[in-house]
Amino acid sequence: xxxxxxxxxxxxxxxxxxxxxxxxxxxxxxxxxxxxxxxxxxxxxxxxxxxxxxxxxxxxxxxxxxxxxxxxxxxxxxxxxxxxxxxxxxxxxxxxxxxxxxxxxxxxxxxxxxxxxxxxxxxxxxxxxxxxxxxxxxxxxxxxxxxxxxxxxxxxxxxxxxxxxxxxxxxxxxxxxxxxxxxxxxxxxxxxxxxxxxxxxxxxxxxxxxxxxxxxxxxxxxxxxxxxxxxxxxxxxxxxxxxxxxxxxxxxxxxxxxxxxxxxx
Amino acid sequence: xxxxxxxxxxxxxxxxxxxxxxxxxxxxxxxxxxxxxxxxxxxxxxxxxxxxxxxxxxxxxxxxxxxxxxxxxxxxxxxxxxxxxxxxxxxxxxxxxxxxxxxxxxxxxxxxxxxxxxxxxxxxxxxxxxxxxxxxxxxxxxxxxxxxxxxxxxxxxxxxxxxxxxxxxxxxxxxxxxxxxxxxxxxxxxxxxxxxxxxxxxxxxxxxxxxxxxxxxxxxxxxxxxxxxxxxxxxxxxxxxxxxxxxxxxxxxxxxxxxxxxxxxxxxxxxxxxxxxxxxxxxxxxxxxxxxxxxxxxxxxxxxxxxxxxxxxxxxxxxxxxxxxxxxxxxxxx
Ligand SMILES: Cc1cc2nc3c(=O)[nH]c(=O)nc-3n(C[C@H](O)[C@H](O)[C@H](O)COP(=O)(O)OP(=O)(O)OC[C@H]3O[C@@H](n4cnc5c(N)ncnc54)[C@H](O)[C@@H]3O)c2cc1C
Ligand code: SF4
Ligand code: FES
Numbered sequence: 001x002x003x004x005x006x007x008x009x010x011x012x013x014x015x016x017x018x019x020x021x022x023x024x025x026x027x028x029x030x031x032x033x034x035x036x037x038x039x040x041x042x043x044x045x046x047x048x049x050x051x052x053x054x055x056x057x058x059x060x061x062x063x064x065x066x067x068x069x070x071x072x073x074x075x076x077x078x079x080x081x082x083x084x085x086x087x088x089x090x091x092x093x094x095x096x097x098x099x100x101x102x103x104x105x106x107x108x109x110x111x112x113x114x115x116x117x118x119x120x121x122x123x124x125x126x127x128x129x130x131x132x133x134x135x136x137x138x139x140x141x142x143x144x145x146x147x148x149x150x151x152x153x154x155x156x157x158x159x160x161x162x163x164x165x166x167x168x169x170x171x172x173x174x175x176x177x178x179x180x181x182x183x184x185x186x187x188x189x190x191x192x193x194x195x196x197x198x199x200x201x202x203x204x205x206x207x208x209x210x211x212x213x214x215x216x217x218x219x220x221x222x223x224x225x226x227x228x229x230x231x232x233x234x235x236x237x238x239x240x241x242x243x244x245x246x247x248x249x250x251x252x253x254x255x256x257x258x259x260x261x262x263x264x265x
Numbered sequence: 266x267x268x269x270x271x272x273x274x275x276x277x278x279x280x281x282x283x284x285x286x287x288x289x290x291x292x293x294x295x296x297x298x299x300x301x302x303x304x305x306x307x308x309x310x311x312x313x314x315x316x317x318x319x320x321x322x323x324x325x326x327x328x329x330x331x332x333x334x335x336x337x338x339x340x341x342x343x344x345x346x347x348x349x350x351x352x353x354x355x356x357x358x359x360x361x362x363x364x365x366x367x368x369x370x371x372x373x374x375x376x377x378x379x380x381x382x383x384x385x386x387x388x389x390x391x392x393x394x395x396x397x398x399x400x401x402x403x404x405x406x407x408x409x410x411x412x413x414x415x416x417x418x419x420x421x422x423x424x425x426x427x428x429x430x431x432x433x434x435x436x437x438x439x440x441x442x443x444x445x446x447x448x449x450x451x452x453x454x455x456x457x458x459x460x461x462x463x464x465x466x467x468x469x470x471x472x473x474x475x476x477x478x479x480x481x482x483x484x485x486x487x488x489x490x491x492x493x494x495x496x497x498x499x500x501x502x503x504x505x506x507x508x509x510x511x512x513x514x515x516x517x518x519x520x521x522x523x524x525x526x527x528x529x530x531x532x533x534x535x536x537x538x539x540x541x542x543x544x545x546x547x548x549x550x551x552x553x554x555x556x557x558x559x560x561x562x563x564x565x566x567x568x569x570x571x572x573x574x575x576x577x578x579x580x581x582x583x584x585x586x587x588x589x590x591x592x593x594x595x596x597x598x599x
Contacts, residue, residue: 005383007338007520008346046341047510047518070536085344203539229541230533232505236378238525239503240532242555244473245562250379264476265533265541265551 111201405573492526
């Protein structure tokens with residue numbers, strides 16, 4: 001049995017930093033080992049601490065981490081630029097199993113920073129649209145300033161059916177207004193009992209959106225969610241992320257909704 | 266190897282052990298108890314039989330001997346991290362049957378929960394366990410109902426008689442370089458309690474619906490979220506990370522882990538102001554159901570070993586066993 005010390009982070013080179021919004025930057029990090037959509041890394045900055053961060057893009061020799069500046073660790077990361085070294089450990093978590101979605105009608109609903117963890121799934125099927133019967137993407141943001149991954153959005157639109165909605169009406173915006181969940185009732189779903197659905201966002205968004213999908217006849221076992229909880233280790237030891245008998249860091253963050261709906265925090 | 270030794274001969278054996286091992290055992294700390302003018306029994310490094318407390322339950326469990334309250338994981342400089350050196354010496358740990366059973370739960374989390382914890386494993390593999398017999402149970406103990414009153418697999422067993430020490434050395438390494446006299450050999454029977462005054466009944470058909478019961482509400486008003494129940498529990502293992510820098514410019518420092526409590530504010534805090542279980546009754550539910558339901562679902566046996574320390578330590582006199590005994594009635598009742 002290997003006696004690996006999981007707590008020791010390693011240094012990875014930052015290749016590039018791209019500003020998404022005022023508070024969210026994408027850090028492209030040199031990385032070429034195996035990693036799955038939906039997994040996360042513990043970005044681990046000595047002196048500042050650690051933050052679990054989802055992988056927002058998987059490249060041949062890099063991964064992207066899209067980080068929102070909210071506190072101690074994330075503010076420190078925002079001082080980093082291309083060429084700097086970023087300490088990380090991971091990848092952790094189960095991630096999404098793409099095979100489950102292949103050959104199926106797929107609907108992805110994501111809100112705000114919740115778009116990050118599913119972005120590699122959307123990227124994959126945007127590049128390989130023939131591997132699903134259809135793929136619809138429903139994205140919700142607070143305002144125009146909060147829209148993430150604008151560059152990818154153009155890409156996705158060429159091969160997938162993408163709808164975007166903002167929480168509030170704004171000047172100069174002619175698109176849809178309302179929560180992501182409100183898009184579900186009007187959705188054209190060819191074969192609801194067979195369709196696969198991913199819902200990622202804040203807890204209230206997950207609950208309300210999943211409910212709309214259930215109302216549309218989607219099977220509960222075909223709904224997948226990704227959860228965020230406080231984490232201090234990422235490896236099933238610190239206990240902070242535990243819900244009932246499940247560890248979000250080990251057994252999740254992706255859960256089948258049949259199990260997820262019954263988790264009582 | 267069953268043995269009956271005089272106190273002075275056992276003292277000699279401890280001297281021998283001390284050459285190789287750090288010996289951890291329950292010891293008396295006068296005047297530092299949870300209530301005013303009370304003493305406290307806590308784990309400490311000992312070298313003699315006199316220091317070991319046999320006739321009281323330790324207020325704190327053995328876990329701090331293998332999972333320190335604060336543990337340095339690594340040191341860092343500007344561009345390098347260096348693992349903290351493991352503790353120098355192997356350990357001999359004196360503990361009772363309940364605590365020895367608690368080790369199983371620590372192992373479940375720190376070794377068997379998918380990824381091994383390098384630090385725990387290192388110390389654990391270098392520790393030997395001496396189980397102290399129990400003449401009778403203490404206040405609030407309910408080990409018999411938790412099936413932790415007996416144990417096997419220990420490195421040695423010990424109990425005291427009026428003027429002798431009864432010992433069963435199972436691991437021959439503990440008898441290394443010590444010659445026992447033939448008159449010291451004896452047939453010994455470990456003392457394990459077979460009945461406790463405090464009893465618990467964990468319903469066999471307990472299910473998650475009990476989380477929705479109103480039985481938890483009273484704890485919202487009674488519990489002050491001090492977290493003592495977690496710190497005295499031999500099976501509570503949660504921690505938080507802490508980075509400390511030594512110098513003003515912060516370039517050098519260490520990352521540590523520090524015991525954490527699921528009862529204390531902040532345990533679930535996330536960015537954006539989200540948190541879970543603001544209600545203290547729900548925190549009690551989270552802790553109690555982990556001990557007697559959720560952990561078992563994952564690992565096949567109960568986490569709680571029935572030591573009763575959480576009840577002993579609670580300043581609001583919240584009894585863990587009384588709470589567990591409410592589960593049956595609370596099932597299916599909203
Ligand atoms: C599986 C997972 C994936 C995540 N993916 C992303 C992502 O892709 N992009 C992103 O920007 N953020 C992500 N987060 C959230 C991110 O981890 C936190 O915002 C970050 O840890 C805050 O750290 P900080 O030191 O900057 O903030 P702090 O100064 O520590 O505190 C700011 C706030 O963040 C909370 N917080 C601190 N540590 C954690 C933690 N470990 N987990 C959750 N909240 C915490 C604090 O309680 C406080 O409310 C993810 C979280 C999880 C659990
Ligand atoms: S929950 Fe209470 S009685 Fe059970 S092992 Fe922990 S401290 Fe002892
Ligand atoms: S993050 Fe520590 S147990 Fe999951």
